[in-house]
Amino acid sequence: MMRSHFICLIVVSMMIMLLDMPSQSYAASEPVCTYRNSEDETIFIKYLPLLKRGQDYVDFGxxxxxxxxxxxxxxxxxxxxxxxxxxxxxxxxxRHTGVFPACCIKCH
Known part of the structure; x- marks a missing residue:
């Protein structure tokens, strides 16, 4: 009797953990922006709604x-x-804060 309660508790705990995990399809369907960089790679950039700002990607040569x-x-x-x-x-x-546009030139 004790063993069956223990097994039931484990199964219920595992089901709760699985329900709490984000599904793969949800994570993959999250809207993102795309950018093709100078090396012909596709870069995915997110918009962060809680911060009300988008991520950025600086493309270096x-x-x-x-x-x-x-x-x-x-x-x-x-x-x-x-x-x-x-x-x-x-x-x-x-005078510019952040990486861009200061990274556009090289000064000696």
Missing amino acids: KDGKCLKRAICTDTFKTIVEDCSTQKITCNNKD
């Missing part, structure tokens, strides 16, 4: 300078900012 930055919006569209459109110089580089 082989020389160590960055080329572009991709940002995921709240509508799950990818915004791409190109280094060529940034007005960054070695003189004003320190």
Whole structure:
């Protein structure tokens, strides 16, 4: 009798743990943005609703300078900012916080 209660308790505990785990299909269906980087890889970027901001991805070239930055919006569209459109110089580089766009140039 005691053994059957113990087995029943284990089975119920396992069922509760399985119900609490997110399913694979739910995790895979979570909306994300995509970006194709300079090495032809697909990068997945999330929007973080609790923070009300999207993740970003900085695409670095082989020389160590960055080329572009991709940002995921709240509508799950990818915004791409190109280094060529940034007005960054070695003189004003320190005025920018974060990696991008300061990584667009190399200063000695």
